[in-house]
Amino acid sequence: MENSFGAWKQPIILLTSIGISGLGDFIYLVAINLLIYQMTGSAAAVAALWVIGPIVNVLTKFWTGSYIDYRSKRKVMIGTDIVRAVLVFFIPFLPNIWLIYTVLIGISTAKAFFVPSSMTYITQLVPKNRRKRYNSIQSITMSGAFIVGPAVGGALILLGSIDTAIFMNAASFLVSAILLYFLPEKEEIDQQHAPKLSFKQLKADWNIVFQFLMAQKYIGIVYGAYVASIIFSFAMDAQEVVFTQRVVGLSEVDYSLLISITGVGAIIGGIFVSIFSNQLSLRLMIAIGICMEAVGYVIYASSWSFLSITIGFVILGFFNAFLNAGITTFYQNNVSTKIMGRVTSMFQLIQSLVQIVFVVLVGAIADIIPLRVTISILAIGMLMIAIIVTVIVYSPSKKLYFRET
Known part of the structure; x- marks a missing residue:
């Protein structure tokens, strides 16, 4: 049956993984803006955060697709989640803003791999007759992350510190990677013959x-x-x-x-x-x-x-x-x-x-x-x-x- 739990078990795990990393993104958004402003007191320094993503996209998107299509999409997603978890974890220990910007470029680069990989993996994992419902539920999870993420980030900062929110974001990427690990490989990739x-x-x-x-x-x-x-x-x-x-x-x-x-x-x-x-x-x-x-x-x-x-x-x-x-x-x-x-x-x-x-x-x-x-x-x-x-x-x-x- 289309609506049976067995049919939806793997898509639900994937939804949960993407939803958790999305929630982490919005927690991180609040924390990193406050951290940069706290370190510099400059509105321009904060505004620069919003430029990094588009610039990284321009510099990476002309070649990321070629890398992704010849590799396991699931492994690329797991790898980019782990990379983001590690990079985010080290942000509170960085002594100056330029090192933080460098790490943020690395995080944006990892995300440039994650998004196209997830689009393809969703297509591989979710049967055609269930994709419409899956995509509508994913829309709910991302909208929910948009609302809940900043609120959770603000609460973590209020009850703990900016560093607490950043560490929570790193943990969210790690949990996302662990969930992806339990999903099946949906393609056979001959890595030795990959161009x-x-x-x-x-x-x-x-x-x-x-x-x-x-x-x-x-x-x-x-x-x-x-x-x-x-x-x-x-x-x-x-x-x-x-x-x-x-x-x-x-x-x-x-x-x-x-x-x-x-x-x-x-x-x-x-x-x-x-x-x-x-x-x-x-x-x-x-x-x-x-x-x-x-x-x-x-x-x-x-x-x-x-x-x-x-x-x-x-x-x-x-x-x-x-x-x-x-x-x-x-x-x-x-x-x-x-x-x-x-x-x-x-x-x-x-x-x-x-x-x-x-x-x-x-x-x-x-x-x-x-x-x-x-x-x-x-x-x-x-x-x-x-x-x-x-x-x-x-x-x-x-x-x-x-x-x-």
């Missing part, structure tokens, strides 16, 4: 990715449009604090409450999708998810009060669960696991590059024209992308791309 990383091999691998996307243009267009919507939302999120406080006039307490409300909306959306996943088609989940998320941003862009922003945030949080579960399942069902690491890394590389440029550009434009106008343009642009995606997704001739069995 070595070289410029020639990277060029050949990128050609394989391009050939796949040329042969499967529809997959590239749908997923590429989704990535574009993420970039638009990221650019709006980067100006969120300034917009809510300076333009709308909300307090820091109001803003914190809004973030929590968004997370709760995402959790409720994930629960709804997980319960009714068999009644919701992939096309409906993607279309309604991206359209209503865009509507949420449009409401947010035109907001004038706490209530109106709350409505926008609840809508985008709730329907984000539909979009994430739908598009992830579509991607897993249509991209071969043999090249998934390379394809995922390519999309993430493009996303990181455009994100950096886009955020800087939006920040500069916001100093020239009113921020509300800037946010409104981005929200309308995202809505246009959503409408285009809906039309593409419901193309009658592309129905086979959305089969779930």
Whole structure:
């Protein structure tokens, strides 16, 4: 039976592993920001933390996929969890900020391997007919980590110290690795014949990715449009604090409450999708998810009060669960696991590059024209992308791309 515990035992272990490491990420986020500020007293030093991840992605994503696809995804995930656990553990003992930044680069590099590996391993472990429900439950765990993580981090710092929170984060990565150890190996890798990383091999691998996307243009267009919507939302999120406080006039307490409300909306959306996943088609989940998320941003862009922003945030949080579960399942069902690491890394590389440029550009434009106008343009642009995606997704001739069995 699809819903029997035996059928879900291994996916539940994987969900728990990824959920625990995700919770640790948010505990770490609170702790490392406070640690850097405590050491330097500089807002710029704290802001630099947010640049490390995208820069590392740009420098690593063009080759991580080639490494991942020729190795055991499970072992890569275990290895990166252990590396992150060790690196995080040593942060409190480092004497200066430059050594901490160096370690943070190492942590971000490990994460650059973990994300594409986990996408492929989930596809290998979870049968096609259960992926939609699995992805919706994973959306719940990540949204839960988003809400609970900072709260746990704050409590650990309050009851103990910043170091306590950091050690807890290291422990979370270790627990995640232990859980992954008990999951099965889902592929046979001939390590002796795995190609070595070289410029020639990277060029050949990128050609394989391009050939796949040329042969499967529809997959590239749908997923590429989704990535574009993420970039638009990221650019709006980067100006969120300034917009809510300076333009709308909300307090820091109001803003914190809004973030929590968004997370709760995402959790409720994930629960709804997980319960009714068999009644919701992939096309409906993607279309309604991206359209209503865009509507949420449009409401947010035109907001004038706490209530109106709350409505926008609840809508985008709730329907984000539909979009994430739908598009992830579509991607897993249509991209071969043999090249998934390379394809995922390519999309993430493009996303990181455009994100950096886009955020800087939006920040500069916001100093020239009113921020509300800037946010409104981005929200309308995202809505246009959503409408285009809906039309593409419901193309009658592309129905086979959305089969779930």
